[in-house]
Amino acid sequence: MSGLPSESSRRRSVQRTVTGYLFLSPAIVFYLIFLIIPVGMSVYISFRKWNMLVPLSSSTFIGLKNYQDLFRDELFLCAVKNTLIWAIGTVFLGMLIALVIALLILNIRWAPFWRFLVFAPVVTPLVAVARIWGSGIYKTSGGMLNSILAMWQLPPQHWLADSRIALFSIMSVAIWASIGSTVIVFTAGLKGIPDEYYQAAKIDGASPWHEFRHVTLPLLRPTILFLSVTGLIGAWQAFDLVFQMGAGGTQSGVSAVKAIILLNVYLYQTAFQNLRMGRATAGAFVLFLIILCFTFVVLRVLREGGVESYE
């Protein structure tokens, strides 16, 4: 026994570390240029008045003014409120509907056909989705929904211009457009539940509702947790639909904009239309804080009393 093996094993571990970082190097360089340095710059920008037209070095330091301005801006507060409604509404209502669909098509014939049907909107560009709903379904005169209302002698609605319902109209589109992937994740979760649990429930004489409530739902908890966390992170940053069906639209008045504006649309307008880079980055940090808080809360709530506590 000499020092040789440990010597060579140390050499090997150094070599392995070098190899590991070589494999990671593209990602590390990328993170540095497009993530770490930019986030650092954002912190800096959020304390400054800057319009992007002059070099960043000639911007002026204004302390916390960007953050103060944000909370004095009514449009920003509307955006925060709408984004909360949007995220919670689209994610949890979407999950509820998706679960119903997943249960309905679980053991059905032609499953791939049904899967394609609910999934087609997911791969469709949202520009096209916005067009279909904006000019087909929600159109005020001669649109699909108002034609149905007319059949029942009901007055037509301004689905996208009426500030009381516009946000919910667009949220429905968002649910329609994204429900396919939720259905598929639920389908996988449902298929992962072992049959024995259902057989045991049958023997105990459980009704379908009891079976769902005490077998299916608890065992789906990891799936629900995953869908809530990823769904919310995406939903906080929704942009395309609202930008195209409302805020970026042509005929919406100011009150309608307040009713539907979302944080990412607000940040886009603040940065690239009003050229207030400082205020926009400050807003991004507020959004980050919201995302962090909600992710934490969802993890806490849904992890407590998970599958383990039923076993």
Added chain:
Amino acid sequence: MNRTRNKVSLILNYFLLALIASAMFLPFFWLVSASLQTYEEIISIPLTWLPSSPQWSNYWEVLTSPNVKLGLYFKNSFIVSTVITASVLLTSSMAGYALAKLRFPGRDLFFTFTLSTMMFPTFIFLIPVYYILRRFPFLGGNNFLGQGGSGALSSHAGLILPFVVSAWGIFLMRQFMMTIPDDFVDAARIDGASEFRIFTTIIAPLVKPAFVTLGIFQFIGSWNSFLWPLIVTTSAQHLMTLPVGLRMMVTAYSTTTVQNRLFAATVLGIIPTIVIFLALQRHYVKGITLSGIK
């Protein structure tokens, strides 16, 4: 009594299925129909479900119109999505291999960092990234200090560079490679194969399904991406991708008498991703379930 209840629930089942089917299908049907209608049919009340005679000329007009550069939008979208997809496949599989099959200090920290980046809102780095790309030295007429021109933002590079690495891709590849038994890798190591050789000759062929899944996801995702191309192409119209181009057509056409062309263009814009999805549906579904379960 039990039988009547079964019957009721069966009828309810079929009713719900019919409702779902029409809610998912009718909007698409209407779009295709509208793309073949005359202007009078499009603005008619009540809604026209079927054109009296299909106006195929709508498609012809939108494809040959000098104002709408649909061909250019397709080309840009294709270049950008293909290059992003290729580089994401490469960078994700490399990082995934290191995270799944190599042991070295800092590995787990890197993985945690990668996961946490998924929580970062886009706008936290978007403005500096725009600035950095515009100030990229030696590109787009810039000097070595990054001044004078529009940097990487005047070429496809501006649309591609911020997306060449994907945290989700790294995560997916790692998960997939974790399922490959270590024995394969260890046996090759004993035979004296280098890690690079193991990666290219053993691991890469084994994770082919993951490549397909990630590839489709990334391609469709890039094809449909909107916010960044919108920002970049506002000042570089020759780079417009399909979603942004369609969006521009909407603002130009939606109130005019040629809006039927807009619907034809929208149908054309939907076709590529739908075809890809139809052809590779199984892999796409697998990607979703793979990321969802573990």
